[in-house]
Amino acid sequence: MEFTFREVGRYSVSLTSLKGDARDKQTIEVDIQSRPPVVRFTADRLSPETPNIYIFDGTSTYDPDYPDNQGLKYQWFVNDRPTQLTETNSDNSRGKFTFPEVGDFQVELQVTDKEGKSSSFKKTINIKSLLSIQLNIRPQVVKRGENVVLLATAPNTNIYEWNIGARDMVVTQSGRYATKFDAAGTYPLTLKVTDSAGNTNSIQRKIYVTDGDAPFGVIQMSTESLFTETQTNACNGQEAMIVDRTSPVSLVGDKSVNVGGKAEDLTYFWKVGLNASSTKRNFSHTFDELGCEKITLTVNDKKTGASHTAEEWVRVINIPPRFSDINVQVENIDQDPMRINLQMLGASDPDGVIRSYTWYYYTSTDEQPQGFRITTKPETSFTLPKINGRYHFSVVLEDANGLRVDTRDISESRFSTPDLLVNQNISTPIIEFTANLRDIKYGDPVELKVTAKNAL
Numbered sequence: 001m002e003f004t005f006r007e008v009g010r011y012s013v014s015l016t017s018l019k020g021d022a023r024d025k026q027t028i029e030v031d032i033q034s035r036p037p038v039v040r041f042t043a044d045r046l047s048p049e050t051p052n053i054y055i056f057d058g059t060s061t062y063d064p065d066y067p068d069n070q071g072l073k074y075q076w077f078v079n080d081r082p083t084q085l086t087e088t089n090s091d092n093s094r095g096k097f098t099f100p101e102v103g104d105f106q107v108e109l110q111v112t113d114k115e116g117k118s119s120s121f122k123k124t125i126n127i128k129s130l131l132s133i134q135l136n137i138r139p140q141v142v143k144r145g146e147n148v149v150l151l152a153t154a155p156n157t158n159i160y161e162w163n164i165g166a167r168d169m170v171v172t173q174s175g176r177y178a179t180k181f182d183a184a185g186t187y188p189l190t191l192k193v194t195d196s197a198g199n200t201n202s203i204q205r206k207i208y209v210t211d212g213d214a215p216f217g218v219i220q221m222s223t224e225s226l227f228t229e230t231q232t233n234a235c236n237g238q239e240a241m242i243v244d245r246t247s248p249v250s251l252v253g254d255k256s257v258n259v260g261g262k263a264e265d266l267t268y269f270w271k272v273g274l275n276a277s278s279t280k281r282n283f284s285h286t287f288d289e290l291g292c293e294k295i296t297l298t299v300n301d302k303k304t305g306a307s308h309t310a311e312e313w314v315r316v317i318n319i320p321p322r323f324s325d326i327n328v329q330v331e332n333i334d335q336d337p338m339r340i341n342l343q344m345l346g347a348s349d350p351d352g353v354i355r356s357y358t359w360y361y362y363t364s365t366d367e368q369p370q371g372f373r374i375t376t377k378p379e380t381s382f383t384l385p386k387i388n389g390r391y392h393f394s395v396v397l398e399d400a401n402g403l404r405v406d407t408r409d410i411s412e413s414r415f416s417t418p419d420l421l422v423n424q425n426i427s428t429p430i431i432e433f434t435a436n437l438r439d440i441k442y443g444d445p446v447e448l449k450v451t452a453k454n455a456l
Contacts, residue, residue: 071114217310235292326415344378364389
């Protein structure tokens, strides 16, 4: 019989045999120990504007003994020194870190379970620039003909290139630049900076100019999604912010002004896509459909009755599926052929469901994918002949929107059997069975093909 122990500890296992009046009993002690956590983390740059600020995310780490991952303790190290991240989540598995200088840094996440077992995972991060930019626009919403002062700070910078709307570029040696506008409208601003070492960086903002005869609505959007950026021509030729379906988008109307140029005595009406709306000054919204959505804010001056409508666009993208590990277990390594059981751990789709898993293998001597099979669960098994070398396994995860991700492309690890060795005189063929179509209707013709080759 087989029995699975669900908890760590020492157990007494007894076997009693009976024959007539005879009785025999044998007892053994079984010590079930915990397995160490499987540690993984990602390191992503927060923004192009801050090239030395990163987000470390170790939430894909898991405890193989306890699926809820409760009791895991996370400790981060940078160049072997304990490091406290900023803006962390509740268990310190995710947060921000600012690298202090240019160069290579070894980042390590060490995780300990409640039984005291620990393991770690390391990555090397290369920081090429510290050229972060901060820009203040005073005021960002200004009346036509009035001065706007732009104040930029960037370390060791000696060249500032200001591009505003359709105007000619202006180059300064300081981070202060003042200008004014003759016509109302929204003016895009791009500032490019160059430091003494020749490193460059740029930042984009907008300046809003009113004519003083009507209120002026200003939409500001932000989200904590790592996929966020602003792209030109993203939605039918319109500039749009890239967002996802899991991170709320903050919609802020604070900078909207009335006829007198003040952020008071206004009513607000938001329209998000076709169905969502709000009359709050600021609110947040989570998008649930892929594609482009228009956002409008109509502000009405309570005293004059005049109104103005601002417009922005977002493009909602699909987040690809993710996983933590692939567990490879050879059931009968001393036999030929072998049964190899595979289980994908931590497989999830942050904004949907995983529809299918397409498994395949390749060998240490043949990188071509072989033996494709599709499952709807994150597990399968292969019966394969022994070879000289290793079998490596990969999975293509497909979500409900048809997005496919191959673990071979997104993971630095190889998920393999141990090194195998066979008698050189044995020549075991590998048989591969394929079909020219996978999705068919009843009665459709299908072409089946069988190929065989020597595994050695």
